[in-house]
Amino acid sequence: MLVREMIKTGESRLLKAHCMDPWLDAELLYYYLTGTDRVGLFLQAKQPVDEDLQKAYFDLISQREKRIPLQHITGTQEFMGLTFQVNPDVLIPRQDTEILVEEAARMIRGDNPSVRQRRTWKVLDLCCGSGAIGISLARVCENLKVSASDYSAKALETAKINAEKNHVKPRFYQGDLYAAVGKRRYDMIASNPPYIRSHMIPILQDEVKLHEPMMALDGGEDGLDFYRRIIKEAPEHLRSRGVLILEIGHDQAEDVSGLIRQTGAFTKVHIVKDLAGHDRVVYASALY
Ligand code: GLN
Numbered sequence: 001m002l003v004r005e006m007i008k009t010g011e012s013r014l015l016k017a018h019c020m021d022p023w024l025d026a027e028l029l030y031y032y033l034t035g036t037d038r039v040g041l042f043l044q045a046k047q048p049v050d051e052d053l054q055k056a057y058f059d060l061i062s063q064r065e066k067r068i069p070l071q072h073i074t075g076t077q078e079f080m081g082l083t084f085q086v087n088p089d090v091l092i093p094r095q096d097t098e099i100l101v102e103e104a105a106r107m108i109r110g111d112n113p114s115v116r117q118r119r120t121w122k123v124l125d126l127c128c129g130s131g132a133i134g135i136s137l138a139r140v141c142e143n144l145k146v147s148a149s150d151y152s153a154k155a156l157e158t159a160k161i162n163a164e165k166n167h168v169k170p171r172f173y174q175g176d177l178y179a180a181v182g183k184r185r186y187d188m189i190a191s192n193p194p195y196i197r198s199h200m201i202p203i204l205q206d207e208v209k210l211h212e213p214m215m216a217l218d219g220g221e222d223g224l225d226f227y228r229r230i231i232k233e234a235p236e237h238l239r240s241r242g243v244l245i246l247e248i249g250h251d252q253a254e255d256v257s258g259l260i261r262q263t264g265a266f267t268k269v270h271i272v273k274d275l276a277g278h279d280r281v282v283y284a285s286a287l288y
């Protein structure tokens with residue numbers, strides 16, 4: 001069997017298993033296994049594969065056929081140009097979340113006139129999961145001290161590994177939302193909380209609903225359970241004119257903005273769209 005025939009076979013097996021990107025995944029698993037890249041594959045395409053490699057490759061294909069996420073097979077996901085270790089204890093960082101990080105980074109650098117400028121920022125990544133938000137912010141901005149908290153002790157273990165791998169030193173706290181940080185206050189609270197409506201969980205892709213932590217996805221009946229709690233208590237954990245910045249589902253901007261307004265404790269609510277043109281991030285500054 002030639003390399004390209006092997007990959008073609010992998011692709012058709014993934015297609016039959018209803019994977020979203022069979023062609024891409026079949027190639028990516030080959031790169032992962034052999035440490036090669038596109039150019040390497042181009043050069044190797046017509047070479048015969050030995051039996052060991054074939055066995056190892058189809059073993060990976062069998063895992064992916066079971067709809068195990070590609071990132072759980074390779075153990076990593078790129079986010080903001082950094083590599084994050086992932087496993088079933090943490091949500092795999094999504095590209096959508098880079099919108100939140102970029103928006104927050106603009107504020108921290110002083111490029112957003114609607115928020116108060118500060119020399120240094122104390123930032124809390126609330127519900128940090130893999131640590132993607134806090135760790136990447138710490139890497140793209142120099143003037144911040146980052147803390148990260150999560151309810152899941154196992155998620156925090158992964159976040160700690162990711163911090164170390166990416167050479168940042170956040171403070172970590174375990175606990176139920178703000179209970180984790182006691183009475184501490186921050187210049188910015190950033191969060192990508194669970195926001196999927198419970199009744200929508202069954203229609204998610206198998207990769208997500210069977211292999212990713214439900215705890216990081218399920219936002220309760222209307223998807224807003226965590227926003228209610230995060231927003232209500234945010235004023236007690238923000239410093240003067242501090243910023244609350246949240247990732248939201250594409251149809252949640254109105255509800256989440258409404259919750260922020262209801263507190264009477266914030267200035268105007270801003271909505272930021274993702275690259276697909278969907279509402280993805282909301283932020284507001286504390287009034288006092
Ligand atoms: N964006 C994720 C998804 O659609 C959900 C993330 C979350 O609930 N915070 O799978």
